[in-house]
Amino acid sequence: MPKIVDHDQRRLELVDATWRIIAQHGIEGATMREIATEAGFANGALKPYFPxxxxxxxxxxxxVFSxxxxxxASAVANKVGLEAIRAFCQEVLPLDQDRINEARIVIPFWQKTLTDPAKAALHDTSMNQWRxxxxxxxxxxxDRGEVTAGVHDEDIVNQLMSMLLGAQIIAATSPGKHLAAQLSTQLDSYLLLLNPVALTVRC
Structure with missing residues (x-):
């Protein structure tokens, strides 16, 4: 009787293998043969899924985006306002090895967006969802009085996005430069600046 193949599961296994290979050897070292070997498949088995x-x-x-x-979604559940912003950002920041590995997947994709309009559109859609x-x-x-800074909301969101995506680049290329505790402190310091009145009282 022929073996029934779960194609969605196989795709995820291949993606996980890609993740591990890129984390170890970088994008240039992630050949299709090495990915297949890491996933436990014959090299030709990748072609039907990823040509x-x-x-x-x-x-x-x-x-990775999913x-x-x-x-x-789990982190911000039952949170609102500034607490929700902090929880959101902490899930994007490369605060552990898994999230650093995610950055190593994302960065090669960013490079592809420079010359591939379809990939650029996918990235824009994803980032606009976060914004x-x-x-x-x-x-x-x-509305809750937690943010009182006289800065346009669009500018604040863009600053947060720059912080998050920039941290991914640094974590992937210079992992010793910003440790998890430093990134968390930087985030908290920025969020504190959004309420100058509270900052004045605290000082």
């Missing part, structure tokens, strides 16, 4: 490494990197980006969103969520939490924070 090229380019296809695999795109799927891996989507997988994983991150699942963590964010929209942060804007919603920021409006709540304004």
């Amino acid at each position: 090229t490494k380019d296809h695999l990197i795109t799927f891996a980006f989507g997988h 994983r991150t969103n699942q963590r964010i 929209s969520a942060l804007e919603g939490h920021l409006r709540q924070a304004r």
Whole structure:
């Protein structure tokens, strides 16, 4: 009787193998043969799922984005305003090895977006989803009096996004530069600046 193959599960296994290979050897070392070997498959077994490494990197980006969103949804549940913003950001910041490995998947995808309009559109859609969520939490924070800074919400969201994505680059390329505790402190320090009145009282 022929073996029934769970194609979705196999794709995830290949993505996980890609993750491990890139974490160990970087994107240039992640050959299709090595990925297949890491996943325990014959080299030809990848072709029906990912004809090229380019296809695999795109799927891996989507997988990482989905994983991150699942963590964010869990972290911000029952939280509002500034607390929700902090919880959101902590799930994107590379605060542990898994999230550093996620950054190592995302960065090669960013490079592809420079010359591939479809990948650029996928990235824009993903990042706009994050911006929209942060804007919603920021409006709540304004309504609750937790954010009083005379800065446009759009600028605050863009600053947060720059902080989060920049931290991913640093963690992937210079992991010893910013430790998890430092990143958390930087985030808290920035969020404190959003309420100058509270900051004045605290000082």
